[in-house]
Amino acid sequence: MLTAAQREDLNNWKDDLLINLNRAKAELSSLQREVERLKFRWEVAKGLPETPLKQNVVQSTEKDWVKAQNTLNREEFRLNNDIENNGMILNEIETLLS
Secondary structure (H helix, E strand, O other): OOOOHHHHHHHHHHHHHHHHHHHHHHHHHHHHHHHHHHHHHHHHHOOOEEEEEHHHHHHHHHHHHHHHHHHHHHHHHHHHHHHHHHHHHHHHHHHHHO
């Protein structure tokens, strides 16, 4: 049986975990959207008419897209891990509170 103070502490922890869980999901979604946006720019640049600047634009947009994809790849594992861990802890807290 939990005391009132323990229940309050668990509820506060639960609130913190929910905030962190939502933040991780939002960050992951934002990174995914950024990669798609930059990939689209690169694809548009490849379709531009041949001009002296086209190659520079294509290379620049590809570089931005690859950099964003690398960031997503690096962060995706960490964020998914955070999401999974927070979810498991939340389930345990719910069990204790019920």
